[in-house]
Amino acid sequence: MKKNGQKALDRLSRIEGQVRGVAGMVKADRYCMDILAQTAAIRSAILAVDKLILEHHAEQCVETAIKSGDPVEQREKFNELIQLLQKASR
Template sequence: MRAEAKPKIINRLNRIEGQVRGIVRMVEDDRYCVDVLAQIQAVRAALARVESEVLKDHLDHCVMGAMTGDDLADRKTKASELIELLGRASR
């Protein structure tokens, strides 16, 4: 991961962690189920945005570096990793 992307990702993950702790408190306080579900959906959306940012960074940095480099084995490895990752994401 690029050094400039890391603080942004960590900040987002810390906020998501706080959201999850808030959901725990909501459940402990017997809050209305629809409200809890709305917060769970918000966390899922936030995680999807983080996932997208990490994937973009990976493509821009790791994959692009391998594809423009001279190491054929590295290119094949990065392509295989990407195919596997996208396959897991579609399940």
């Protein structure tokens, strides 16, 4: 996951900071709407990480299975992709 992996790690580091910030907001008893705005931003950032990982899976794992010509491997990677998409859409 070289290129996307570094992007995902960078985003996860920012998310980690955001989560610590929200925890501080809760401890400081900040206004609920401000906290909810930050948790919405965190959810959005996590979805962006999901997208990077899904792209990598499609570009690397699924593409390799397609090129292999092995119908069992192709079906396995296709099913994995479907499962990932289902989990990401919940």
